[in-house]
Amino acid sequence: MIEGSKVIVLPFPGQGHLTPMSQFCKRLASKGLKSTLVLVPDKPSPPYKTEHDDSITVFPIPNGFQEGDDPLQDLDDYMDRVQSSIKNRLPELIQDMKLSGNPPRVLVYDSSMPWLLDVAHDNGLRGAAFFTQPWPVSVIYYHVHKGSFSVPSTRHGHSTLASFPPFPMLSANDLPSFLCESSSYPNMLRIVVEQLSNIDRVDILLCNTFDNLEEQLLKWVRSLWPVLNIGPMVPSMYLDKRLSEDKSYGFSLFTAKSVECIEWLNSKKPNSVVYVSFGSFVILKEDQMMELAKGLKQSGCFFLWVVRDTEKDKIPKHYVEEMGEKGLIVSWSPQLEVLAHESVGCFLTHCG
Incomplete structure (x- = not known):
């Protein structure tokens, strides 16, 4: 082996x-x-x-x-x-x-x-x-x-x-x-x-x-x-395009909602989406999640928000229904494709 x-x-x-x-x-x-x-x-x-x-x-x-x-x-x-x-x-x-x-x-x-x-x-x-x-x-x-x-x-x-x-x-x-x-x-x-x-x-x-x-x-x-x-x-x-088959990272600890994310982004105008992801390790407190959800709503921007399954109970009740097409919340995303997408204009993350 x-x-x-x-x-x-x-x-x-x-x-x-x-x-x-x-x-x-x-x-x-x-x-x-x-x-x-x-x-x-x-x-x-x-x-x-x-x-x-x-x-x-x-x-x-x-x-x-x-x-x-x-x-x-x-x-x-x-x-x-x-x-x-x-x-x-x-x-x-x-x-x-x-x-x-x-x-x-x-x-x-x-x-x-x-x-x-x-x-x-x-x-x-x-x-x-x-x-x-x-x-x-x-x-x-x-x-x-x-x-x-x-x-x-x-x-x-x-x-x-x-x-x-x-x-x-x-x-x-x-x-x-x-x-x-x-x-x-x-x-x-x-x-x-x-x-x-x-x-x-x-x-x-x-x-x-x-x-x-x-x-x-x-x-x-x-x-x-x-x-x-x-x-x-x-x-x-x-990057340099020297390796034609090297198009993705190939390894993930989570299952990304690739099709759902990209199809949703395709429906949005260039630079109109805020992409929010705090990675696989950061745990936000419930009040922080509430504040973040409120801020995204008040911004008036479209947003793609990655929330791990273990964190989803911190999302405000009925928030997904209230936001409708304005926001998409997924448990994981194909981040490389998302960041390269023309509709994404802002990346909100923990920066390590």
Whole structure:
């Protein structure tokens, strides 16, 4: 099953992390390199398919939850179970690959799971941390980890922070919201900061960005660590068009309402639709959902709103009927196609 794989790729179990890392596997396949993509899905037996069946092997590891559970209700418990499952099963996978005569050489792991570096080294593999976010965000988190300034940093007044390389003087409003309101998502703050905890020991850092986007910052980053920018990780037909068959990401943790979404968008004028999606991980409180629903209604704009099945009970009663053709609410969407559609004029998201 895994014959010939030299690279193991392990994304954080969220769609926004799976998407670029699965695309990375497809890029490897286009170069003739086989990979094993390790997933930690919520569903026991997801129907993962890829057009690169000979080059990409999908290896699911159960996350420790039963079908029907909502694992995101307790982030600490979720992360503990994911870590335990991976630590138990990944070494077995590596050993199986070695016994098959095709030992893997490197583990490409999501930077938000830094403990995987030790798993790689303990099993004789090199560790490559894959950063899904661009370098400015990672560098700020790095300075938080190093103690260059304390959190939370106030948003009020005109407070400024001591400048730290390679940025100019920053105010609190320039920082990610995690740092200004650390009590809102304390567990998430810990995760994003700890991803830099062992960065000095990583064999190579891969980042979903490109040199021209952040040239000055890269000079400083590369003076500290071995960095390779490999982005943007989007299908070739949306970018350079070198790979004619690369038209979609090919992997999804959810079933998208593709036909319904595109047909609805086709009926709308250019730049007339607000697309709203907070991804596979963010959980909004009921009052936040109420406020968002009210805002969309009062805007008078057409909107396509992605609300996961586990969150739909927070939508105001009779809201769908009230909005009629003005809005379409779906459990998941083909985001690449949606964002490329001419009717979409605004994208409302959590921005990581």
